[in-house]
Amino acid sequence: MNLLDKVREAGVIGAGGAGFPTHVKLETNADYILLNAAECEPLLRVDQQLMELNTDEILKGFEAAGRFVDAKKAIIGIKEKHKSVTSKLQERISALQLQDYIEIKKMPDFYPAGDEQVLVYELTSRIVPEGGIPIQVGCVVLNSETALNIYNASQGTSVTEKYITVTGDVPNPLTVKVLVGTPIIDVLKLSGIEKFDDYAVIDGGPMMGPILENLDGYVTKKHKGFVILKKDHHLIRKKSLNLDTATKVNKSACEQCRMCTDMCPRFLLGHSIEPHKMMRAINYAITDIEGQKSAQLCCQCNLCELFSCQAGLYPKLANLHYKEMLAKLGVRYKSSKTEFSTRAMREYRRLPSKRLIIRLGLNKFDKSAPLTNSELTAKTVAISTRQHVGAPAEPVVSVGDKVDAGQTIGKPPENSLGAYIHASIAGEIVKIEKDLIVIRGD
Incomplete structure (x- = not known):
């Protein structure tokens, strides 16, 4: 099997949160x-620690993927504040x-430096078109943990473990490796x-993550x-507002300062x-959907709601309101632009993380x-069939x-976008539901 087949059968997906099947990214030239x-x-701490502890494996997985897509150059985008990790890399x-192939580029500590399209520009000066993806400008983007999983796949190991940071208002913030299918409460x-x-x-x-309903x-x-x-933290209160209530709040107080846009x-x-x-459009009940199509360009980074809006309103949810409305109507944004350049003030409007x-x-x-x-061990695991972009996995x-x-x-x-899933423990299949395969350990 070549690398693409190994990555596909190992169930490698984007480990940064999006969950896009990685083998699809490898089916191209870049x-x-x-x-x-x-x-x-x-607050999240997974990638920096993995790069320091699993440096060789991540570099080898990254290089292997780059060679496979025939990339002429491999670039690591890392914040300049991570000096020890950068030195180790x-x-x-x-x-x-690998110094003739892999280059390190240091970035300022701003949010959202890890947004895929922002990263492409920071590292290559290329701008992904509106509504587009990085390969349209000749780039393939991988997360650090994904590169580690690519290396593991090349060695015949499937994705059955996950690295997670548990932090916040807690006595013991930590990052931990756990089995896929472990109960979240544990x-x-x-x-x-x-x-x-x-x-x-x-x-x-804390910016893009939703509150767990249970x-x-x-x-x-x-x-x-x-x-x-704590439930009374203002970030929790802010994220707890539903779309209907947020829409009513937006109607009542927006003064069109345009900071959310700027x-x-x-x-x-x-x-x-x-x-x-x-x-x-919400305030004045504008019904011309042509002017609302650009809402579909929102990446949901939440900067507008959680920082830019001085009135504490909900611009991201306004975008989401029109995204949902347009989706129901089957309407898609189509860009008329063929060339893009950054706004003149971009350099001065990158928000420092601190x-x-x-x-x-x-x-x-x-x-x-x-x-x-x-020492967390799961006696029973429940493997989701819907833990990736695309169609749910079908039990075999x-x-x-x-x-x-x-x-x-x-x-x-067959012939669908999706990913393989694997047992994370040895045992017996005790239940197969619509979205879960439950395994009881030996």
């Missing part, structure tokens, strides 16, 4: 392959004799909190972190998205979360079957 090592969400690049309790009646949990980073779920290959905060990362790249116009963390009220929780050898096992750790238990439907 000028550049880029390693997204920015980890721009506040540089040392091992030289030791592995992972949360590693933070030192046993009862969560007074807490809410953000699934992912804690009864299971770890998937897409999980990156859990931020635990600070928007995609607007600053030259895209046509203008959140203040979506707010205006300012963002203070605004979010998270500065006292901005601590290290060291990678810890957990039946109730009562015995399986080994790493064995394939689900495959994507």
Whole structure:
């Protein structure tokens, strides 16, 4: 099997949270392959620690992917503040004799440096077209943990483990490797909190992550972190507002200052998205959908809601309101632009992460979360069939079957976008539901 087949059968997906099947990214030719090592969400600590502890494996996986897509250059994008990690990477690049192929580019510490399209521009000066993807400008982008999983796949190891940061208002912030399918509540309790009646949990980073509606779920290959905060924290209150209520609030107070637009990362790249116009459309009940199509360019980074808007309104949810409306109508934005250039003020409007963390009220929780050898073992795991972009995996096992750790238990439907899933423990299939395959360990 070639690398693409190994990556496909190992079930490698984007480990940064999006969950796009990685083998699809390898089915192309590119000028550049880029390693997204920015980890721009506040408080999350997975990627930096993996790069320091699994340096060679990540570099080898990154190089292998780059060679496979025939990229002429491989570039690692990392924030300049991560000096020790950068030194380790540089040392091992030289030791592995990859210095003519892999280059490190340091970036300022701003949000959202890890946005795929922002990263492409920072590292290559190319601008991904509106509504487009990096390969349209000759780039393939991988997350650091994804590169590690590519290396593991090349050695015949499937994705059955996940690295997760558990942090926030907790006594024991940590980063931990757990089995896919582990109950989320067991992972949360590693933070030192046993009862969560007074807490809410953000699934992912504090900017883009939603609040978990309940804690009864299971770890998937897409999980990156859990931020635990008291329910009365203003970030939790802000994220708890539903779309209908947010729309009413937006109608009542928007003064059209346009800060949401002027600070928007995609607007600053030259895209046509203008959140203040979506707010205006809601305020004045404008029904001309042509002017609202640009809402589909929103990347949901949440900078407009959680930093830019001085009135505490909800521009991102205004974009989401029109996204949903346009989706129901079957309407898609089509760009008329063929060339893009950044806005003149972009260099001065990149938001420093420290300012963002203070605004979010998270500065006292901005601590290290060291990678810890957990003794957490799952006697029963529940493997989701929907832990990736595309069609859910179809089970290839039946109730009562015995399986080994790493064995394939689900495959994507024929000719569909999707990913393989695997047993993370050895045991017996005890239940197959619509979205879960449950395994009881031996």
